[in-house]
Amino acid sequence: MRFLSRLANMLIVILFVSIFMFVLVRVLPGDPVGAALGEGATKEQIDKFRTQMGMDKPLEVQYAVYLRGLFDGHFGPSLIEPRDVGDIVWERLPATLELVLCSLMLAIVLGVPLGIVAATHRNGPIDQLSRLWSLTGVSFPPFWAALMLQLLLGAALALVPITGRMSGPPPEHFTGLYLVDALLTGNLSAFGDALHHLIAPTLVMAVGPLAQITSMVRSTMLDELAKPYVSYNRAVGMPSFLINYKYALRNAFSSTLTLIGFLFPIMIGGAFIVEKVFAWPGIARFGADSILANDYNAIVGVTLVVCLFVVVVNFVTEELYSALDPRIRLEG
Amino acid sequence: MAIVEETAGGVVSRTAEEAEMAPARKSGFRRRLSRFLHNRLAVAGTLVLLFLLLVAMLVPWIAPYPDDVADSLNFDAVLAPPSLQHLMGTDEVGRDVLTRVMFGARWSLAMAAIVLGIAVTLGVPLGLCAGYYGGVLEQILMRLTDGFSAVPALVLALAITVLLGPSLLNAMVAIGFVWWRGFARIAHGQTLSKKQETYVVVARSLGASDLHVMFREILPNISSPLFVSLALNAGYAVLTGTALSFLGAGARPPTPEWGQMVASSRNYLPQGWWASLFPGLAIFVTVVSFNLLGDGLRDYFSEE
Numbered sequence: 001m002r003f004l005s006r007l008a009n010m011l012i013v014i015l016f017v018s019i020f021m022f023v024l025v026r027v028l029p030g031d032p033v034g035a036a037l038g039e040g041a042t043k044e045q046i047d048k049f050r051t052q053m054g055m056d057k058p059l060e061v062q063y064a065v066y067l068r069g070l071f072d073g074h075f076g077p078s079l080i081e082p083r084d085v086g087d088i089v090w091e092r093l094p095a096t097l098e099l100v101l102c103s104l105m106l107a108i109v110l111g112v113p114l115g116i117v118a119a120t121h122r123n124g125p126i127d128q129l130s131r132l133w134s135l136t137g138v139s140f141p142p143f144w145a146a147l148m149l150q151l152l153l154g155a156a157l158a159l160v161p162i163t164g165r166m167s168g169p170p171p172e173h174f175t176g177l178y179l180v181d182a183l184l185t186g187n188l189s190a191f192g193d194a195l196h197h198l199i200a201p202t203l204v205m206a207v208g209p210l211a212q213i214t215s216m217v218r219s220t221m222l223d224e225l226a227k228p229y230v231s232y233n234r235a236v237g238m239p240s241f242l243i244n245y246k247y248a249l250r251n252a253f254s255s256t257l258t259l260i261g262f263l264f265p266i267m268i269g270g271a272f273i274v275e276k277v278f279a280w281p282g283i284a285r286f287g288a289d290s291i292l293a294n295d296y297n298a299i300v301g302v303t304l305v306v307c308l309f310v311v312v313v314n315f316v317t318e319e320l321y322s323a324l325d326p327r328i329r330l331e332g
Numbered sequence: 333m334a335i336v337e338e339t340a341g342g343v344v345s346r347t348a349e350e351a352e353m354a355p356a357r358k359s360g361f362r363r364r365l366s367r368f369l370h371n372r373l374a375v376a377g378t379l380v381l382l383f384l385l386l387v388a389m390l391v392p393w394i395a396p397y398p399d400d401v402a403d404s405l406n407f408d409a410v411l412a413p414p415s416l417q418h419l420m421g422t423d424e425v426g427r428d429v430l431t432r433v434m435f436g437a438r439w440s441l442a443m444a445a446i447v448l449g450i451a452v453t454l455g456v457p458l459g460l461c462a463g464y465y466g467g468v469l470e471q472i473l474m475r476l477t478d479g480f481s482a483v484p485a486l487v488l489a490l491a492i493t494v495l496l497g498p499s500l501l502n503a504m505v506a507i508g509f510v511w512w513r514g515f516a517r518i519a520h521g522q523t524l525s526k527k528q529e530t531y532v533v534v535a536r537s538l539g540a541s542d543l544h545v546m547f548r549e550i551l552p553n554i555s556s557p558l559f560v561s562l563a564l565n566a567g568y569a570v571l572t573g574t575a576l577s578f579l580g581a582g583a584r585p586p587t588p589e590w591g592q593m594v595a596s597s598r599n600y601l602p603q604g605w606w607a608s609l610f611p612g613l614a615i616f617v618t619v620v621s622f623n624l625l626g627d628g629l630r631d632y633f634s635e636e
Contacts, residue, residue, distance in 0.1 A: 028495035
């Protein structure tokens, strides 16, 4: 029952976002028709275009048609790339997912141990650094961090490629995630190539999440280590690494999980900038370009897909969280 | 369990113990002030922000080349590296980068002020009403907040800015319009926790109007987390505003806005690195300072 009502809530949020964005792009003064036809369009051309696109009908009729199309997977034609927005998004989604997942993984793999060490060696040098990092790491403007990293790693040191996803041909298509596809087909040179291109954008995307995960794990661990059962276990002679890893780590994991739900939308937002700077062929770059070009079907489509991911990630992390911690019972 | 404070821009966590470091007993304000002053980093952040404010106010008189704020061209000194004449070098049309960075402080501080002004004006009353009245109104308002939170702030703000017509003012309005949800969440949660307090019940039983109870009784008592959140969100608002300008949706050349400056100088990388490095560094320092201030305010307001 609870599960169902949470699913229903999810649907309501998505429906709300679809209506909101649909109306927004049509009501605000931005001029999609002008953007599509260019400056010199005549009155007849504009009227013809509006009729073709169904834009002469009332808003609620337009929305009903749009919603009907969504069920068939049609998001409407894009203006900057003359194809259906759904096809473009489907094709570009793996690139963004690969980038976001790699950054998230990097942030977790580095952040969790760093937070644990900071907490178990409180006020030591690593702890001091991690606290400073948790305040500064979230403060980098991503576009600037990206440019400076390109400057440092790409231009000055010539270590990594600074734009694009691949230099050579991409691996055979299964998932669209190049790293996974390359492994599946045993294509090691493609794997290396993809990994090489991922380094710089992943680093930029992981900076903020890394700072937040580190500080979250650190403070959860400190709270946990101050509890009576830890003192008891110490007193009866349990080695401290066992206490740290057996008990405190479990709590660190569930707090990281909640954090991921918060971080995910921020990371997707960051991808809109990072993909633009690194010429990464994902949906975030397409989204940024389409918004800047007033491509109204693409704006609604990309926002909807992003919203769908955010809602699903939140749902999954909350469910996992309650599964990990039996004290938490989610309310309907 | 760590205390998680949700801000519109992110999550900040700290231990319960750190949130209530209790120094020697002194009267309320002085005890709090000494706790704030004890946090060296917070003091440093506050000083940097005061310095920025001073620069923003006095810049026409103290900038080394005040004419470089506009479209002036100086082809003798295009992309000159940092030197004694130009401490931060010159940009692609020979303007002094330091001068423009100084003028940029105005736009970023204005960005923070306007965004937060709009966000608080929209979000706090919504959150108060949702928490105070409960029932269907609460359901609707909080679902609305959920809906707004499901689209990344940057994406929604970018879309609204472009649809309104790309300009710095529209970017500020758009970000403010997106930013209210964090304040609504905080106000809602806090109101729920204060609703049953004695002073609220007494005021209501004495016949005070709902408006009086919400804005005169509850609001003053939930203001501390809102102040902390204001400082932390100011930094994120500056980050988002400069990002919109970088993408070309906010400030337009020749406005000396930091994000816009990075965008127009990026084509001259890697040779003219100083023209991109310093405006970005200014953003970073400003955002860090706001975060440090927020951290200090949390110490200041924390209850024993």
